[in-house]
Amino acid sequence: MTTTATRHPRGLGHAALLTTLITLSLASCAKQNARAATTRHDTGNQTVAIDLVDYAFRPQRVQATPGVPLAIQLRNKGFTADTFTIHDSNITVDVVLRPGQARTITVTPLPGPVSLRYLCRYHDPSGMHGQLTFGPVAPDLRE
Ligand SMILES: [Cu+2]
Numbered sequence: 001m002t003t004t005a006t007r008h009p010r011g012l013g014h015a016a017l018l019t020t021l022i023t024l025s026l027a028s029c030a031k032q033n034a035r036a037a038t039t040r041h042d043t044g045n046q047t048v049a050i051d052l053v054d055y056a057f058r059p060q061r062v063q064a065t066p067g068v069p070l071a072i073q074l075r076n077k078g079f080t081a082d083t084f085t086i087h088d089s090n091i092t093v094d095v096v097l098r099p100g101q102a103r104t105i106t107v108t109p110l111p112g113p114v115s116l117r118y119l120c121r122y123h124d125p126s127g128m129h130g131q132l133t134f135g136p137v138a139p140d141l142r143e
Contacts, residue, residue, distance in 0.1 A: 035061040038070060047071040050130075052097060054078035055123045060130040067111035067134075075102045082128065083121045091116060109134050
């Protein structure tokens, strides 16, 4: 019998562990809504789905593998028209989606880490924007 076991009865230890598990699962739920990694395919491509929902992108942060074509499945699930827009020195995307519309676009960035800002031209000032990172997530994006 160790001193630790004597000081902390078995029942108390379980309660503490259960609390930790619940906290962890709640945290991962919140993270999934805000962030998504891409799904890799045998074809060498990767995909991610981004929903446009009433002045917000879901998810707001996407992490992708550098140098691999990325198919982005856009779906407007809100009640207002939105755009999915990227203005970068290497990549320009501008898609308008009315409510209920869906469209898949493919982005092929240069090899190596790059971060692209995606936004809705109509609602960017209201906070409708996000970040697409090819490569490791920057330290400021980690929770
Ligand atoms: Cu919008």
